[in-house]
Amino acid sequence: MKLLGFSEEFIPSKVLAVAKNYRAHVAEMGGTVPSEPQFFLKPPSSLLEDGGTMILPTCSGKVEHEVELAVVIGRRCHRLSDEEEAWSAILGYSVIVDVTARDLQAEARREGMPWTVAKGFDTFAPFGPCLTPAEELDPRCLAIWLTVNNQLRQTGSTADMVFSVPRLLIAISHVMTLEPMDVIATGTPEGVGPLEAGDQVEAGIEGIGTLRFLVARE
Ligand code: MG
Numbered sequence: 001m002k003l004l005g006f007s008e009e010f011i012p013s014k015v016l017a018v019a020k021n022y023r024a025h026v027a028e029m030g031g032t033v034p035s036e037p038q039f040f041l042k043p044p045s046s047l048l049e050d051g052g053t054m055i056l057p058t059c060s061g062k063v064e065h066e067v068e069l070a071v072v073i074g075r076r077c078h079r080l081s082d083e084e085e086a087w088s089a090i091l092g093y094s095v096i097v098d099v100t101a102r103d104l105q106a107e108a109r110r111e112g113m114p115w116t117v118a119k120g121f122d123t124f125a126p127f128g129p130c131l132t133p134a135e136e137l138d139p140r141c142l143a144i145w146l147t148v149n150n151q152l153r154q155t156g157s158t159a160d161m162v163f164s165v166p167r168l169l170i171a172i173s174h175v176m177t178l179e180p181m182d183v184i185a186t187g188t189p190e191g192v193g194p195l196e197a198g199d200q201v202e203a204g205i206e207g208i209g210t211l212r213f214l215v216a217r218e
Contacts, residue, residue, distance in 0.1 A: 012181040015042040015125060016172060017068070017098050021162050021187025025066075028190050037163045037171040042098070042119050042185070050128030053214045056197060057121050060101035063195050066188035067146035067154050067203040069139060070096035071165055072131055073182040080173040086166035089178065092131040093139055095203050095211040096185045097146070099124040099195070126203070126213040127183065136207075139165055143206040144189060148199050156189025158205075 019038040020026045026033050048054055056063050074091030098119065105118035139158055146154040163171070168186060172178065195201070197217040204210040 010181065012044055012047075012183050013179045014176075015044055015047065015183045015185070016040070017042055017119065017185040018163070018168055018187040021168075022156060022160050022189045023162060024156070024160070024190035025188050025192065028192070033162055037168050039168070039172055040115055040119065042125050045122055046099075046120055046125040047183075048123040048126040048213060050126070050211050051213065052123065052126065053216050054099060054123045054126055054195070054201075055121070056195065056215060056217050057101065058218050060104050062101065062103040064100050064102045064192045065146055065148070065153065065195055065201060065203075066098040066100060066192050067144055068096050068098050068185040068188050069142070069144060069158050069165075069205055070094040070127060071139075071169070071184040071186060073178045073180055073184070074134070076177060076179055077169075077173050078177045080170045083164075083166035083170070086169040086173075087134070089169060090134040090165070091180070092133045093137055093205070093208055094128060094131050095205050095208055096183065097126045097201070097203050097211070097213070098185050098188060099126070100192075125185070126201070126211055128211050129209050132208045142208075144204070146191070146201065146203040148193070148195070148201055150200075153193050154189055154191035156191075158186075160189065161187060
């Protein structure tokens with residue numbers, strides 16, 4: 001995929017996504033707020049560039065949107081020791097939609113299986129439209145929203161994150177080495193809902209821009 005501001009192909013070694021990081025979203029899903037950050041992997045092949053078409057897989061009857069602040073890593077880091085070090089590891093910010101096959105996720109939960117399938121289809125991570133450099137944006141209190149066919153579905157503020165951006169990076173870097181260009185989706189506010197073929201989606205974050213994509217049936 002291409003990312004505005006990058007002349008080369010943008011292929012991160014991994015895309016991470018944080019679960020349950022906004023209280024109101026945890027409540028709408030009927031869960032509990034975790035005491036430590038929870039995160040999982042989405043494959044780099046799930047990334048879809050701005051203006052692309054997200055494909056609904058035939059094996060799912062309930063695919064949902066989750067708009068999230070994306071953090072892009074700027075340098076290799078392992079076991080970040082404090083928040084200052086974590087802030088300095090960030091290259092910039094973008095918008096990502098953590099598309100989720102909710103029925104497959106529920107099935108996986110029931111069977112005690114990982115969420116890999118529910119989160120991992122090609123095009124399940126629309127991303128963009130640009131990278132806002134870390135030195136130009138403070139991500140701690142930004143409006144975040146998502147519309148489907150011009151109807152507002154999600155609206156919130158990054159100020160409502162349970163775990164802050166540096167705390168997420170510290171926790172993740174104690175498990176796996178983060179590499180330059182790695183993408184971290186930092187969790188979604190409330191209002192997640194279904195996507196249907198023909199939908200036009202816009203997802204925005206204050207100070208970054210608006211990501212757009214279409215939805216089509218496989
Ligand atoms: Mg998510």
